Amino acid sequence: EPNRPDPTQIDFTLEESYAWSLNVVFAQIGLQLGSDTLLKYAERFGFGSAIDFDIPTAKTQIASSRDELNNRALLADTGFGQGQILATPLQMALIAATIANNGVVPDPFVVDHVLDSEGKTIEQFSGGDGQRAISPESAAIIQRLMQSSAEFGYASGIQIDGATIGGKTGTAEVGEGEPHSWYTGYAISGERRLAVAVVVEHGGPGSETALPIAGEMLRAALAPAP
Numbered sequence: 001e002p003n004r005p006d007p008t009q010i011d012f013t014l015e016e017s018y019a020w021s022l023n024v025v026f027a028q029i030g031l032q033l034g035s036d037t038l039l040k041y042a043e044r045f046g047f048g049s050a051i052d053f054d055i056p057t058a059k060t061q062i063a064s065s066r067d068e069l070n071n072r073a074l075l076a077d078t079g080f081g082q083g084q085i086l087a088t089p090l091q092m093a094l095i096a097a098t099i100a101n102n103g104v105v106p107d108p109f110v111v112d113h114v115l116d117s118e119g120k121t122i123e124q125f126s127g128g129d130g131q132r133a134i135s136p137e138s139a140a141i142i143q144r145l146m147q148s149s150a151e152f153g154y155a156s157g158i159q160i161d162g163a164t165i166g167g168k169t170g171t172a173e174v175g176e177g178e179p180h181s182w183y184t185g186y187a188i189s190g191e192r193r194l195a196v197a198v199v200v201e202h203g204g205p206g207s208e209t210a211l212p213i214a215g216e217m218l219r220a221a222l223a224p225a226p
């Protein structure tokens with residue numbers, strides 16, 4: 001496993017495995033879950049369909065068919081985020097938002113509200129209440145993993161005063177050329193919860209390319225109003 005921070009270490013906790021993107025651990029988890037459970041929870045997060053949004057979105061997938069995941073090699077690959085997975089940045093941002101939102105998938109929308117020239121709200125749009133994907137207890141565990149990755153793993157490098165950061169990098173191999181560079185994560189500051197997903201096609205490792213862009217976006221979003 002080339003991602004190991006210490007090549008002499010053999011056993012890793014789940015927290016360490018998440019922080020250092022240890023593919024072999026998540027391949028084992030995928031095999032232990034089995035295809036039915038993996039697909040069921042992926043669908044809860046929105047995989048397998050196009051996201052209901054104000055503009056058209058591409059359909060995501062975990063595998064080209066349910067039968068494909070009966071192949072244990074593909075199931076293992078899927079467990080660490082490769083295989084036949086197709087995900088949009090919006091899908092990954094919603095996953096990060098779900099974790100920050102204590103397990104409830106928010107309904108995405110483009111415009112929250114419209115103000116008049118005096119700053120009064122003249123029209124309010126609602127994204128709905130969303131739907132629960134996982135329990136609050138499970139979401140809290142994933143928050144801890146994402147925050148650990150942001151503190152000492154590959155997703156470290158984004159620090160914002162007064163905010164709790166959780167993140168995960170991704171380096172998606174695409175067959176030819178450099179891999180796609182991914183970062184998805186969230187920032188929690190008081191009552192504010194912000195989620196972000198960045199993909200740079202053929203950008204190389206997620207920690208080198210996508211992560212700094214995400215950091216700039218979160219800092220700008222949380223900056224005090226002028």
